[in-house]
Amino acid sequence: MATRELTLTGSFTALGGRARGTSDELFEGIRFVGSCVRSAASLPRSARNLSWRSLFMQVRFTAVDAMPIIAGLALLIGALETVGTIVFPEFEMGLIYLLMVAVLVVRPWGLFGKPLKIKALSERNLGMESQEISPVHYSSLPWLWVLPVALLLIFPAVAGRYYQYLLTHIFIAALMAVAFNLLLGTTGLLSFGQAAFFGVGAYTVGLLLTKTGAGTMPALGLSILTSAATAAVIGFFCVRLSGVHFAMLTLAFGQLIFAIAFKWYSFTGGDNGIQGIPVREISLAGIASLDIGSTKAMYYFVLVVVGLSVECLRRIRSSPFGATLKSIRENAQRASYLGVNVPLYQWAAFVVAGAFTGLAGGLYALMEKSISPDIIHWTKSAEPVLMTIIGGIYTFAGPAVGAVVYIVLNSYLVAWTEKWALVLGMILLVLVLALPGGVVGFVNEKARRTFGKLGWIRKWSFSKSAAS
């Protein structure tokens, strides 16, 4: 067991991640993702697949004793690709991910690795990162939401079309990130395949609107269903694993879906994607109709849909179901000793997150009016991870704030410098290192220190949250 952990963390170090053998698997996973993103960001786009493949080999297969196995695997993968190219030219790319899925499902500890023994209870490190939840429940202060919502509503009156477009983009990313955080922050599952559900949602809307005469709302509704169904299938396999293995399996499934969208020209348009998606008027109960073709109308439409969805996710988080997910994050074994069927709840969270991510994808297809397989690529899956970490994992608003920071930075840096990826990476690194609890976590902590002394917030919010 020790060997395996060492080699795993060893490969993280090689990738530029910071290794710490004893820490919790989840945080290992986050660091791992960080290093993936960093290594990907530093490579030119054409080489990403290459880096991905070497990464995949390193992490999946070097578990025990490396060199001969790597050589053997390189052969296996090479053979698979050759056979794939000849027999299924359309699906050559997907085979490698299919192999990865198969390996993770059947032998999650690696083809040649040995199973990790279940950690004994006594080895549990409960004191891990002592990021406590701020005992002040801001969510129970409803007026805190009034000002931002009012500002968003009057925003198009004062800002130009570019900014409306940018903000619409942020709304969609924020929904994806908030939905993702139902998994990471609330349930403690690091999914690295969220782009798959985003893509399924986007392609559902794109295909329905271009190939059929479906209305906008039915298409959007179906995007929720198709992505939820996809998440239900993928989640079924993933929740059996934990920590890094869970992340890797979601990643593999995500790439599998990417490969399908990328290669299946006749249906998805392959790497050309789908252009000129017609956005039809929305009929309101057959009486009036709503045209969301303009940037401004789209802004309001997305704002309303995202607003409702986020409120829905907030309710889920503060419900008994959400509390149960939190208990699974904190201590899955103890949760099962409360009578909780842990994998079932993890699966349910996975499906809910997938459904809302799919809705975000559907909105994206409507907004952009064209989609390409790029939106399903694994580098897209890293975005909600980054946004959430920037904004704060253990906060509800964190991922949304992270989405603002990430997209604003991204769009300004792209306009400002050619080396935007490098600068962005550096800024994000500094942010994550300086604010380990995320932007919102930091603000919460400051607010707690400042206002907590006054006592009134404590008293007020607790009289509502607990005693009542």
Added chain:
Amino acid sequence: MDTQMVILEVRGIVKSFGGLRALQDVSFSVGAGEIRAVIGPNGAGKSTLFNVMTGLLPPDSGEVAFEGKRITGLPPHRIIRKGIGRSFQITNIFPRMSVFENVQVALFSHQKKSRNPFVPARKFTGISEEALAILEQVGLAGKYDASASVLSHGDQKRLEIAISLASRPKLLMLDEPTAGMSRYESRETVTLLRKISREQGLTLVFTEHDMDIVFGISEKIMVLQQGVVIADGTPAEIKANPEVRKAYLGEEIVS
């Protein structure tokens, strides 16, 4: 004792880890409402026995019956639903949740509310009151809004007992409930456990190193040594058992 209803029946449990035989043909039964200690030196197999009984480890052979129904082979969450609570040797709580939430989430699960994703948790006022009542019972009500991770060790152990009580078990299995506590804290915890057992007719099965506690509250004691039951009886019988004295208790009891 004979007239008492048997709540837990353990028959011929064998469990090996590789070459090590952790449990060898362990059998015993526990009557309803009884306070039963399982003692033995380190490595005697006490924790393994608890893990087998609560479904964490499958036994190689033998079976466990609770209220006459076989529970061997069921996963922990199903066993717990039948009315068996468990606390762990190592503090096993939900650290980054408040003390209140720790008990609240246990109540949600027990009352089958965990699946409700629509109503805010704080709207379940009945459960909130119950959670505060349980915290009152274990003496943690004053700290309900603290993060569980900042509690003292003794308080965390008490919180764990509170979490276990929230499942309204008929049988509570406690693995060294006073481990790491100060003498004062242990005495308080023991008093608490006895009080709860009496008031609610709760059956307690616990392991413990402190012989004062064991002989102070147990009605029956079982002694394990290297996976074998070497004695099973009332405290007086155990004190008088020469084999126990030789193997485990040494001079402590004699004096």
